[in-house]
Amino acid sequence: MENTIPENIPNEKFTLLLVDDNEEILDFLADELSEKYTVITAANAAAALGLLETHTVHLIISDIMMPGMDGLEFCDRVKSDFNLSHVPIILLTAKNTLQAKIEGLDAGADAYIEKPFSPEHLNAQVASLLTNRVKIKDYFAKSPLAHIKTMAHTRVDEQFLEQLQQTIEDNLANTLLDVEFLAHRLNMSRPTLYRKIKSISDLSPNEMINLTRLKKAAELISIGNHHMNEIAETVGYNSLTQFGRNFQRQFEMTPSDYVKKINS
Known part of the structure; x- marks a missing residue:
């Protein structure tokens, strides 16, 4: 190559x-x-x-x-x-x-x-x-089930990314989940958090939050025990239409297409 x-x-x-x-x-x-x-x-x-x-x-x-x-x-x-x-x-x-x-x-x-x-x-x-x-x-951004640790190149980064993901997933239904919330929970300044997330993933903290929501949804879809509206609500979406639109924009397939892909 x-x-x-x-x-x-x-x-x-x-x-x-x-x-x-x-x-x-x-x-x-x-x-x-x-x-x-x-x-x-x-x-x-x-x-x-x-x-x-x-x-x-x-x-x-x-x-x-x-x-x-x-x-x-x-x-x-x-x-x-x-x-x-x-x-x-x-x-x-x-x-x-x-x-x-x-x-x-x-x-x-x-x-x-x-x-x-x-x-x-x-x-x-x-x-x-x-x-x-x-x-x-x-690959991390476009693959529904790619784990956040795929972007870690050192143990320091791996620990940070795992803690970041866990904090986001624990607060998916929290309307206060934003950059300020994450910085406080991770005991970091907002600029430091922004720089670290951006440097590792090329995503802003808000983009990382939204992507984590969609990846959690993909995980729930792959399990197959939930209705789509339940999944959307679980990951913090009030609108099923908006959830479907964001899912398709991120992963280049609709939630329904993703279900078919998994089943095939």
Whole structure:
């Protein structure tokens, strides 16, 4: 399979953070990637962490051997941070031993590239990681029974998504269920909740709430023990017509078509 960004996904939406203490390598990486992506750079891990506080970054490429905080510690810091754990990381290293690769993966790296490497290889790896993330998000949104954990790439994200889904499902009939309600229940600020949900799923909190309603409905439909109007009411819809319209818009089939699909 060719590792390219799908035509319907504009490259300019992706921002890459490049981290390396070698200025020549940093310039080389930036030159190779800036044609397709927005690129920001940092000469060390501490500076990179500072940039991550002020920029929305979709992928990080970091050298391992750096003075002060090395790439492994930097990777571990990112993957342990609730606000950053979803960001994929490619580690670059001159070490080609199996132990070095294991250390990189243990730190949470999503990919590991040995120096020297070809620009084509690097571009293919970047495109693959970004494209796969987009495909996973789309699969979750369009598949009625796809579990929310399919979007989790770290244990931190998995725990957050499970808690988010459970909170929404426990309050489907609550008319107060909105962003403010979720933020309060999850003990998070509204901006933090918005950023986390958006970064993992490309959905706003309200879109996530609505999608969770529809997925719960799909689950109840698949069980087959409920009338459609009961299902609609259970997941928070007062109008069966509106429920059917939203279900079709989300999953590209009516509830009745979904019943036929399950039965077949």
